[in-house]
Amino acid sequence: MPDTITIDVNQLDRRDRYHLMISSVIPRPIAWTSTISRAGITNLAPFSFFGGVSTDPPIVMLSIGRRRDGSHKDTARNLLDTAEAVVHICPALDGPSMVATSADLSPTESEFDSAGLPSIASSIVAPPRLERFAIAMETRRIMHSEVGNGPVDLFLLEAICFHLRSDLVVDGLVDASRLAALGRLGGSLYCDTARPFSIE
Numbered sequence: 436m437p438d439t440i441t442i443d444v445n446q447l448d449r450r451d452r453y454h455l456m457i458s459s460v461i462p463r464p465i466a467w468t469s470t471i472s473r474a475g476i477t478n479l480a481p482f483s484f485f486g487g488v489s490t491d492p493p494i495v496m497l498s499i500g501r502r503r504d505g506s507h508k509d510t511a512r513n514l515l516d517t518a519e520a521v522v523h524i525c526p527a528l529d530g531p532s533m534v535a536t537s538a539d540l541s542p543t544e545s546e547f548d549s550a551g552l553p554s555i556a557s558s559i560v561a562p563p564r565l566e567r568f569a570i571a572m573e574t575r576r577i578m579h580s581e582v583g584n585g586p587v588d589l590f591l592l593e594a595i596c597f598h599l600r601s602d603l604v605v606d607g608l609v610d611a612s613r614l615a616a617l618g619r620l621g622g623s624l625y626c627d628t629a630r631p632f633s634i635e
């Protein structure tokens with residue numbers, strides 16, 4: 436038997452619980468998320484507490500923590516107010532731009548502008564999508580719940596329209612190696628899907 440470290444999470448402080456979670460639940464896909472405020476200001480931010488929930492209909496989940504003062508992050512505020520989002524999957528090449536959009540800007544500033552990322556209109560929803568996108572899902576909020584002591588804002592979003600860059604699609608499926616989608620690990624570490632392998 437290898438030596439074991441067994442951790443009672445109740446003995447950890449908030450910071451250590453955070454680090455245990457984000458370095459253990461890996462790799463995490465990243466939802467690079469565009470929303471729009473009631474006032475019409477666009478917002479773009481990454482979230483890695485993100486995952487697929489169902490396929491019929493396609494539903495994804497997004498978990499958004501609160502700011503230190505307990506207030507909603509702009510993405511959560513916008514999803515509560517306007518109920519729509521575009522979730523992009525981020526290729527490794529766009530990693531630095533994606534991280535730049537995690538800056539905590541005021542709700543009156545758009546990360547599309549601060550990060551110099553041009554946007555184009557979506558087909559159905561109000562938030563725009565990235566002009567230089569790989570995969571973009573237009574989504575609508577179908578559920579919101581507050582979870583845990585933070586609390587975090589948990590959203591279920593139904594994807595109503597997918598945009599796929601055509602050179603990424605092989606035999607009707609997105610090719611993981613062409614996409615090289617980023618995954619988040621603990622700390623500032625990332626991985627990508629450039630070298631997938633098969634298990635029959």
Ligand SMILES: Cc1cc2nc3c(=O)[nH]c(=O)nc-3n(C[C@H](O)[C@H](O)[C@H](O)COP(=O)(O)O)c2cc1C
Pocket residue numbers: 465478479480481482483484485498499500501508509510511533534536537538539540619
């Ligand atoms: C790769 C990456 C993943 C992140 N994942 C999350 C997450 O799952 N939940 C969260 O609350 N914040 C997450 N963040 C931090 C948010 O992106 C950050 O708080 C951002 O300022 C929120 O923007 P907003 O206020 O415009 O919504 C992540 C940041 C990065 C770079």
